Amino acid sequence: MEKLFSIMNKSMRVLTHIIVWIALLLLFMFMGSNGKIVQKTVVVFVYFGLINITIFYINYLFILPTFLNRKKYLWCAIVILFLLLIASFVKCGLAYYYYDIIIKRDSGKHIMAFWDYFMSAVFVSCLFIFLSAVLKFVTDWFSNEKIKSNLENEKLISELAFLKSQINPHFLFNSLNNIYSLAYQKSEKTPEAILKLSEIMRYMLYESNEDKVALADEIRYLENYIELQKLRFKDNSYIKFEISGEVETQKITPLVLISFVENAFKHGVATDKDVPISILLNIEPGKIFFRTINKKSNQNKDETGGIGLQNVRRRLDLLYKDNYELHIQDKNDIYNCELYLNL
Known part of the structure; x- marks a missing residue:
C-alpha cells in the first residue's frame, strides 16, 4: 500500500508539471499572437519552449542531483556552462533554419546579428537554469524539513516510550519495597x-x-x-x-x-x-x-x-x-x- 501511494504521488507530480508547462505555453502563444495561431507563434513558443523546458529538466533532474548534491561544485558549473552553449547553438541553428520568421523582423527591415541572437539565447537559457535551480532548492528544503520533522517525531516517540518505561520499574521498585515491609511484619x-x-x-x-x-x-x-x-x-x-x-x-x-x-x-x-x-x-x-x-x-x-x-x-x-x-x-x-x- 505504501508503495502504491508513492507511485501515485510521483504520478501526480509529473502530471502537475505537464499541466503547468502546457498552460504556460498556451498562455504565451495566445499573448504573443493576439489570439491567432500562426507559424511564427508555433516556432517561437513551441519549438523554443520545448528546448527551454528540456534545459530546465536536464539541470533539475540530472546536473544538480549528480554534482551539486555531491558537492562537486566546479564540475557542476562546467556541465551547466556546456549545457548553455549547446542549447544556445541549437536555438541559433533553429533560428537560422526559420530565418524569415526569427532573424528577420519588421518585414525584413531589421536583421539580428548572430552574436546578438546568440547572447539573447544564452540569457533565456540561463533564466530556465536559474528557475530549475530555485525549484530544486525549494523542493529539497521542504523534503529536508519533512525528513527532519519525521526524525524529530520518531525521536519524540522513542523518548516518550523510554520515559514511560522508566515509570513502571521505578514505581514497581518502591511498591515492592512497601509490600516487603508488610510481609516482613507478617x-x-x-x-x-x-x-x-x-x-x-x-x-x-x-x-x-x-x-x-x-x-x-x-x-x-x-x-x-x-x-x-x-x-x-x-x-x-x-x-x-x-x-x-x-x-x-x-x-x-x-x-x-x-x-x-x-x-x-x-x-x-x-x-x-x-x-x-x-x-x-x-x-x-x-x-x-x-x-x-x-x-x-x-x-x-x-x-x-x-x-x-x-x-x-x-x-x-x-x-x-x-x-x-x-x-x-x-x-x-x-x-x-x-x-x-x-x-
Missing part, C-alpha cells in the same frame, strides 16, 4: 496490598497505552496507589486527597500525576496528624491545578537521584510544551509541588 494486609498492586499494574500496562485517558481513570489509579500506601502505616497514616470540579469530561496524558504523589510518600511523613500529606486536584474546563504538600522526612533519602520528578518534568516538556507550569518549593520542613496544566 501483616494481614499483605494480600490486600498485592491485590491493589495488581490493579495498579493492570492499569499501567493495558489501560494507559493511549495518548490521552479519561481523567476519572487516572484519579482511580491515584486512589489505588494512595490506598496501597496507607496499608504500610496501618491506622497511623494521615493523607488528604481532595478533588473538586467536573471530572468525567476531561482527558489527560496517563501517568503524569503519579510521580508527584509517589514523591510525597517517598520523601514525606505520612504519620504526622498535624501535617498530613495533602493532595489537591482542582478541575476546570480544559485545565487542572494539582498540588502535593508533604512534611519532609529526614530518614528517607533517595540515593538513586530521584528519577521520578525528572522523568515527569521531561514528559511535560515533550507533551505539553508551553501548556503547563510546574512550581516546586523545597523549604526546610515542607515540600510543595504545584502543577498548572492545560489539558
Whole structure:
C-alpha cells in the first residue's frame, strides 16, 4: 500500500508539471499572437519552449542531483556552462533554419546579428537554469524539513516510550519495597496490598497505552496507589486527597500525576496528624491545578537521584510544551509541588 501511494504521488507530480508547462505555453502563444495561431507563434513558443523546458529538466533532474548534491561544485558549473552553449547553438541553428520568421523582423527591415541572437539565447537559457535551480532548492528544503520533522517525531516517540518505561520499574521498585515491609511484619494486609498492586499494574500496562485517558481513570489509579500506601502505616497514616470540579469530561496524558504523589510518600511523613500529606486536584474546563504538600522526612533519602520528578518534568516538556507550569518549593520542613496544566 505504501508503495502504491508513492507511485501515485510521483504520478501526480509529473502530471502537475505537464499541466503547468502546457498552460504556460498556451498562455504565451495566445499573448504573443493576439489570439491567432500562426507559424511564427508555433516556432517561437513551441519549438523554443520545448528546448527551454528540456534545459530546465536536464539541470533539475540530472546536473544538480549528480554534482551539486555531491558537492562537486566546479564540475557542476562546467556541465551547466556546456549545457548553455549547446542549447544556445541549437536555438541559433533553429533560428537560422526559420530565418524569415526569427532573424528577420519588421518585414525584413531589421536583421539580428548572430552574436546578438546568440547572447539573447544564452540569457533565456540561463533564466530556465536559474528557475530549475530555485525549484530544486525549494523542493529539497521542504523534503529536508519533512525528513527532519519525521526524525524529530520518531525521536519524540522513542523518548516518550523510554520515559514511560522508566515509570513502571521505578514505581514497581518502591511498591515492592512497601509490600516487603508488610510481609516482613507478617501483616494481614499483605494480600490486600498485592491485590491493589495488581490493579495498579493492570492499569499501567493495558489501560494507559493511549495518548490521552479519561481523567476519572487516572484519579482511580491515584486512589489505588494512595490506598496501597496507607496499608504500610496501618491506622497511623494521615493523607488528604481532595478533588473538586467536573471530572468525567476531561482527558489527560496517563501517568503524569503519579510521580508527584509517589514523591510525597517517598520523601514525606505520612504519620504526622498535624501535617498530613495533602493532595489537591482542582478541575476546570480544559485545565487542572494539582498540588502535593508533604512534611519532609529526614530518614528517607533517595540515593538513586530521584528519577521520578525528572522523568515527569521531561514528559511535560515533550507533551505539553508551553501548556503547563510546574512550581516546586523545597523549604526546610515542607515540600510543595504545584502543577498548572492545560489539558
